[in-house]
Amino acid sequence: MFTGVFDLPWWGYVVYALVVTHITIAAVTIFLHRHQAHRALDLHPLPSHFFRFWLWITTGMLTKQWTAIHRKHHAKCETEEDPHSPQIFGIGKVLWEGAELYRKEGRNQETLERYGHGTPDDWLERHVYRHDRIGIGSMLVLNIVLFGPIGLTIWAVQMAWIPLMAAGVINGIGHYWGYRNFQPEDASANVLPWGILIGGEELHNNHHAYPTSARLSNRWYEFDIGWLYIRVLEMLGLAQIKKVAPRPKLDAAKTHCDLATLQAVITHRYEVLAKYAKSLRQTCVAEMRELRSRAVSVDLAALKRWLHSNASALPAKERARRDEVLNHSKVLNTIYTMREELAAVWRRSNASKEQLLQQLQDWCRRAEASGIAPLQEFSRHLRSYA
Numbered sequence: 172m173f174t175g176v177f178d179l180p181w182w183g184y185v186v187y188a189l190v191v192t193h194i195t196i197a198a199v200t201i202f203l204h205r206h207q208a209h210r211a212l213d214l215h216p217l218p219s220h221f222f223r224f225w226l227w228i229t230t231g232m233l234t235k236q237w238t239a240i241h242r243k244h245h246a247k248c249e250t251e252e253d254p255h256s257p258q259i260f261g262i263g264k265v266l267w268e269g270a271e272l273y274r275k276e277g278r279n280q281e282t283l284e285r286y287g288h289g290t291p292d293d294w295l296e297r298h299v300y301r302h303d304r305i306g307i308g309s310m311l312v313l314n315i316v317l318f319g320p321i322g323l324t325i326w327a328v329q330m331a332w333i334p335l336m337a338a339g340v341i342n343g344i345g346h347y348w349g350y351r352n353f354q355p356e357d358a359s360a361n362v363l364p365w366g367i368l369i370g371g372e373e374l375h376n377n378h379h380a381y382p383t384s385a386r387l388s389n390r391w392y393e394f395d396i397g398w399l400y401i402r403v404l405e406m407l408g409l410a411q412i413k414k415v416a417p418r419p420k421l422d423a424a425k426t427h428c429d430l431a432t433l434q435a436v437i438t439h440r441y442e443v444l445a446k447y448a449k450s451l452r453q454t455c456v457a458e459m460r461e462l463r464s465r466a467v468s469v470d471l472a473a474l475k476r477w478l479h480s481n482a483s484a485l486p487a488k489e490r491a492r493r494d495e496v497l498n499h500s501k502v503l504n505t506i507y508t509m510r511e512e513l514a515a516v517w518r519r520s521n522a523s524k525e526q527l528l529q530q531l532q533d534w535c536r537r538a539e540a541s542g543i544a545p546l547q548e549f550s551r552h553l554r555s556y557a
Contacts, residue, residue, distance in 0.1 A: 205385050265342050354445045360375060366396055425555050455503065
């Protein structure tokens with residue numbers, strides 16, 4: 172019986188499968204995601220062509236198709252037009268059938284034309300890589316030649332890896348469960364602080380806060396292995412990093428808002444909202460207990476959703492329930508209203524910088540006159556952004 176060119180112990184096959192699937196993950200996060208979809212870095216033709224070839228034989232994915240679908244996901248996140256939101260389709264659908272959602276959206280020519288600009292359109296893309304079955308079929312033949320019948324099992328693992336880990340786990344769990352450093356206007360979450368298994372894509376909330384950043388890690392305890400590979404490519408002269416997430420700068424001596432404060436607050440708006448919710452959490456919990464003592468029903472999970480979501484993102488029934496609760500509590504009403512008004516500062520795109528600065532200064536004055544100590548302290552902290 173033919174056993175292939177290499178006769179390995181069982182663990183040798185496992186190591187090989189892990190290595191080749193990890194290369195695929197690296198190709199997705201470095202080439203498709205950070206380079207093509209978000210232009211966070213430029214790649215030398217050598218790694219760029221390698222990644223394209225590798226993705227062809229291990230996934231059969233087209234660069235334009237993947238890029239267009241991902242850009243649309245960011246543009247329409249958590250709406251009916253989002254190609255793969257678990258908030259819309261349900262976590263089970265995206266987790267187990269995420270690849271099918273990709274294939275369905277990939278047939279939408281409007282999506283490809285609107286969001287697929289700037290992707291490779293050379294002879295290889297038009298005449299070779301478009302034949303996905305040839306690519307993944309070549310990988311099957313290679314695995315069988317190398318390892319015999321066990322190569323078929325390894326190939327099956329390779330073919331399932333991206334649909335499960337990327338289309339399923341990241342698009343599903345990454346918008347359903349995890350921790351959040353920032354409060355972008357979606358449900359994105361960091362699945363784990365150690366971005367190793369999926370090349371750094373586990374840090375999904377960080378990515379949605381700063382989508383054009385080549386580095387997905389943001390806290391000292393977070394590790395993005397994709398960023399490590401990018402830095403190695405940079406040292407070898409094979410990559411040029413264009414943008415990374417900025418770090419906030421604070422000046423404790425500042426006592427008033429100026430244009431620098433405004434720019435910093437807008438740049439770090441999702442972190443500002445996260446800090447706002449965190450600083451007011453204990454006040455909200457105490458107020459919730461007070462409401463319960465007056466037989467007003469409200470649960471912490473609902474309160475958390477209201478402070479972490481835009482008003483328009485809540486279903487009509489929940490908005491009505493929110494209004495009922497806020498009518499019973501001046502403190503909660505102030506906290507919620509001030510949160511919405513702070514977010515409105517950077518949503519008013521038609522206002523001048525001077526007008527936005529005036530609104531921010533007015534917001535700080537009202538916050539400090541609110542009589543709510545944590546809100547007053549947050550306002551003083553906001554003034555220190557530089």
